[in-house]
Amino acid sequence: MRFDHIGFIVDDLDAARTFARDVLGLGEPVTTFRADEHGLSGEFFDLESGRLEMFRFDEPGDRLKPGESPHLDHIAVEVDDLDAEMQRLSQHGVQFTGPLDPTPIDTPVELRGKRHVWTKPETSGGMMIQLIGAAAR
Numbered sequence: 001m002r003f004d005h006i007g008f009i010v011d012d013l014d015a016a017r018t019f020a021r022d023v024l025g026l027g028e029p030v031t032t033f034r035a036d037e038h039g040l041s042g043e044f045f046d047l048e049s050g051r052l053e054m055f056r057f058d059e060p061g062d063r064l065k066p067g068e069s070p071h072l073d074h075i076a077v078e079v080d081d082l083d084a085e086m087q088r089l090s091q092h093g094v095q096f097t098g099p100l101d102p103t104p105i106d107t108p109v110e111l112r113g114k115r116h117v118w119t120k121p122e123t124s125g126g127m128m129i130q131l132i133g134a135a136a137r
Contacts (some may be wrong), residue, residue, distance in 0.1 A: 001077040001085075004132055005044065005051040010070040013041065016054045020045050026052065035111060038099050074118060074128040082108055082115050082133030095120040096131075108133065 010016040020026045029043035030051075042055025053076075079085040086096060086108075095104045096117040108115035115133035 001079055001131075003050045004076040004078045004130075005053045006075055007042075007053040007055060007073045007130070008070055009073040010054050010056050011068075013043065013054060013056045016070065017043060020052065020054065033112065035099075040099075074130045076130035076132055078132045078134055080134050082117070082131060085131055086117060089119070089124075093123055095123045 008016070017029065021028060026045040026047075030046045031044040032041075033043070034041045039058040040055050041058075042053055045052045045054075054070075055073075090096075096106070097103065097120055098105055098109045099111075099116070099118060102120065104120065105117065108117045110116075114135070117131050119127070119129045119131070121128045
């Protein structure tokens with residue numbers, strides 16, 4: 001596994017961008033994305049090792065409850081063989097989901113040319129880990 005990014009869920013993407021750019025000194029986002037199928041938009045900022053992702057959902061309550069502070073949502077790692085890693089982790093009781101629906105899935109989700117799954121925190125030590133396949137199939 002190779003570290004890819006840390007994702008923070010925020011309620012105000014403009015304010016988060018301004019803070020990252022002007023206060024943290026990260027410059028402008030290197031990537032901006034829109035995932036209509038999941039109702040979210042976000043931006044990536046380069047760090048020396050990995051990236052910082054900040055994103056928001058269109059519908060309140062899709063992971064950030066009203067009045068809740070921005071917080072760490074997930075840690076993302078890239079793996080060479082996503083299917084093999086899913087199989088290995090499954091043998092340890094880990095279950096996988098898509099980006100929004102907590103229902104377990106067996107097939108990765110395609111996003112921006114790569115395959116992704118997220119671990120169910122209650123099956124992966126309390127953490128949500130996003131596994132990203134190194135190359136699309």
